[in-house]
Amino acid sequence: FYTYNDFIAATKYYPTFGSTGSLDVQKRELAAYFANVKQETGTLQYIREINRNNVYCDTSRGIPCPAGTKAYYGRGPLQLTWNYNYDAAGKAFNMNLLQNPDQVAQNGVLSWRSSLWFWMQNSNCHAAITQNQGFGATIRAINGGECGKGRETQPAQNRINYYKNFCSQLGVSPGGNLGC
Secondary structure (H helix, E strand, O other): OOOHHHHHHHHOOOOOOOOOOOHHHHHHHHHHHHHHHHHHHOOOOOOEOOOOOOOOOOHHHOOOOOOOOOOOOOEOOOOEOOHHHHHHHHHHHOOOOOOOHHHHHOOHHHHHHHHHHHHHHHOOHHHHHHOOOOOHHHHHHHHHHHOOOOOOOHHHHHHHHHHHHHHHHHOOOOOOOOOO
8 A cells, every 4th residue: 555656645735755854864854754654554564554443523623524424543654643634634635534534545645745745844843854843753752652751651662763774874874852
């Protein structure tokens, strides 16, 4: 499902992804993005969240959860969740993801695009890396629930380890502020 060609097609919507700042910053952004993708998807094996019992519907922001619609559990490389995120991404893409969130799990380009939208526009992950806030800020933005008190949970530590590994493969220092 997750193909290189679909990823490249999706990046065309976000030309500053992986191309902002110095070459080291660009490498860190790619490492950070793919470290989080690796954790979220179990190394690109999961398209949908394993536990699909949570509906992830929060109407307090004025975004409904239409009757008969599937739950807003995670889908795609960064596991887009919550009705308000599907609504916002759908509006950005000029499509109705609120009514049909499963489109993110059915179209490879859309799947990558939704994760890049979240990374670039909805979560400040791009800014966290390009403005030297550190990898830990991406963990908090994507899944702050993994941040324990005083030390990282195992999933957060996995992300850090994946990030360090990708940085090593890309020949760049991971920088500071790695943890939550």
